[in-house]
Amino acid sequence: MISENGLSSSILLALQRATHRTLNAVTAAVADLDLTASEINALANLADGHKRNVRELSADTGTRPTTLTGVLDRLERRGYLTRELDAFDRRSFRLALTARGRTVAARVRRAVADLERDALTTVSPRQVAGYHAVVAALQEVS
Secondary structure, eight states: OBOTTSSBOOHHHHHHHHHHHHHHHHHHHTGGGOOOHHHHHHHHHHTTOOOBOHHHHHHHHTOOHHHHHHHHHHHHHTTSEEEEEOSSOTTSEEEEEOHHHHHHHHHHHHHHHHHHHHHTTTOOHHHHHHHHHHHHHHHTOO
16 A cells, blocks of 8 residues: 555555664764674664573564674674673573673664654654554564
């Protein structure tokens, strides 16, 4: 279907457009860090300080573990994170930000928060809740 502004009224296509536009905006805000969108996504999720294994970060970022491995390799080479042996599962690693990584991740998280704050100034809490309900439903698709 086509809406009155000529764009598809598909929720999925609108989400795809919004994803690309917001990633471009966040990437531009931290351009001097020379990070890819996938690196930004990983760092923004790790910025909360919680150590995760690859499976957990994969779920948080919506990235396949095989794709995420390359992203993590690059972030590790840049000195932003380390892989620590998991004390409870010695076959697994926990991902931890280094001091430098925490600084970069905090900056990325601020850029994400700034964009979100600016973009949502005219959106009501009820509309935001509706958006979250739609996203939750879409995330349940196998």
